[in-house]
Amino acid sequence: MLEGVLLYGADGTLLYANPAAHAMCKACYPRDLEHGLTLELLVPRDALPQARSQGHWGGHLSFGQGSMLLVHLYFTEEGGDHYLVLMQDLQRIRAYEQELLRRHAELNVRLTAAQEKLLQAEKLASIGQLAAGVAHEINNPIGYVHSNLGSLQEYLHSLFALIDAYERALRSPDPKAMLPEIDQTRSRLDIDFISRDLPQLMTESREGIERVTRIVRDLKDFSRSERDESWKLADVHAGLESTLNIIWNELKYNTTLEKDYGTLPPVECLPSELNQVFMNILINAGQAIGERGRVRLSTGHEGDEVWIEIADSGPGIPAESLQKIFDPFFTTKPVGKGTGLGLSISYGIVAKHHGRIDVASTLGEGSRFRIVLPVRQPKAAA
Numbered sequence: 001m002l003e004g005v006l007l008y009g010a011d012g013t014l015l016y017a018n019p020a021a022h023a024m025c026k027a028c029y030p031r032d033l034e035h036g037l038t039l040e041l042l043v044p045r046d047a048l049p050q051a052r053s054q055g056h057w058g059g060h061l062s063f064g065q066g067s068m069l070l071v072h073l074y075f076t077e078e079g080g081d082h083y084l085v086l087m088q089d090l091q092r093i094r095a096y097e098q099e100l101l102r103r104h105a106e107l108n109v110r111l112t113a114a115q116e117k118l119l120q121a122e123k124l125a126s127i128g129q130l131a132a133g134v135a136h137e138i139n140n141p142i143g144y145v146h147s148n149l150g151s152l153q154e155y156l157h158s159l160f161a162l163i164d165a166y167e168r169a170l171r172s173p174d175p176k177a178m179l180p181e182i183d184q185t186r187s188r189l190d191i192d193f194i195s196r197d198l199p200q201l202m203t204e205s206r207e208g209i210e211r212v213t214r215i216v217r218d219l220k221d222f223s224r225s226e227r228d229e230s231w232k233l234a235d236v237h238a239g240l241e242s243t244l245n246i247i248w249n250e251l252k253y254n255t256t257l258e259k260d261y262g263t264l265p266p267v268e269c270l271p272s273e274l275n276q277v278f279m280n281i282l283i284n285a286g287q288a289i290g291e292r293g294r295v296r297l298s299t300g301h302e303g304d305e306v307w308i309e310i311a312d313s314g315p316g317i318p319a320e321s322l323q324k325i326f327d328p329f330f331t332t333k334p335v336g337k338g339t340g341l342g343l344s345i346s347y348g349i350v351a352k353h354h355g356r357i358d359v360a361s362t363l364g365e366g367s368r369f370r371i372v373l374p375v376r377q378p379k380a381a382a
Helices: 019-028 047-054 090-171 175-189 191-222 236-251 271-288 342-352
Strands: 004-009 014-017 056-062 068-076 082-089 232-234 255-260 267-269 293-302 305-312 356-362 366-374
Touching: 004 019, 014 019, 019 082, 047 056, 047 068, 068 090, 082 090, 090 175, 090 191, 090 236, 175 191, 191 236, 232 236, 232 271, 236 255, 236 271, 236 293, 236 305, 267 271, 267 366, 271 293, 271 305, 271 342, 271 366, 342 356
Parallel strands: 255 293
Antiparallel strands: 004 014, 004 082, 056 068, 068 082, 232 267, 293 305, 305 366, 356 366
């Protein structure tokens, strides 16, 4: 024990003293317990009468070498009169508390690092689960861009052939005589069709490349680690669209997506972490509705808060499971379909943003997750 414990009989005889009491008395008093340090010398003169009359006395005792003891004296008549003395070395207590604070800070640093690693691992695990769908979403535009490039190559051959015909006409003594040949070349190469199709082909190819660029950019933003990101004012709707861009292949085959976006101010947040919350809940909604269903995505602004609501038309969540959905590793999905960390991590991210997640579910009708966030973070947190 850090506290010194002494037990005295009614006549002042020392009955017990623990090692901490011996050390404190030896360090602070001219005499120690083994050389005549009686109860009367241990505490001030008024301590014994007060303890006998009131049952307790307490006070701080200062000593010349800068030491200070907090002493409590208790008196009891049960089983014979006894005095119990509890002593605390305040310097040692403060040093112990500082050591505890240091260890607590160290543990917080380790916990923060572990949470960041877990968050990053869950992000990468999510991307891994979506890898096939993301690859499909990239392969589609890449496929028709590749096909368009093949057509473009043929068009270029045709256009170069027409240019050669014009050059031959310009070099001939009678250019007008070459006009029938040029018209035949134009007709044979179907230049009129090429002139109509070429702008559309280039537009489609450009859109395909932009589609791939958006997916890659969104993946990069989504997979960014916390150390790479700082609190910033962000467009929540842009985050939702970015997330939908990544996971759309998971939703488009069985989901009718409805959007009802309100007018939202920029929100102070960690954008990539909020995007992970959106992704986790949207994927859960898509998986909940089964073969075919509806997911409604709506937003709104009330006072100093914004809200994002994701509702599905699935079977709903049983009451016994509803209380556990934010518990780590709890999942109702089959083995291999989920880690059980998605909603738990989402809950932690929203709490980190000083927000909350409200859940309502009715069996047979579906579930609704509402994420409520402050527009600005509290000053202390910032």
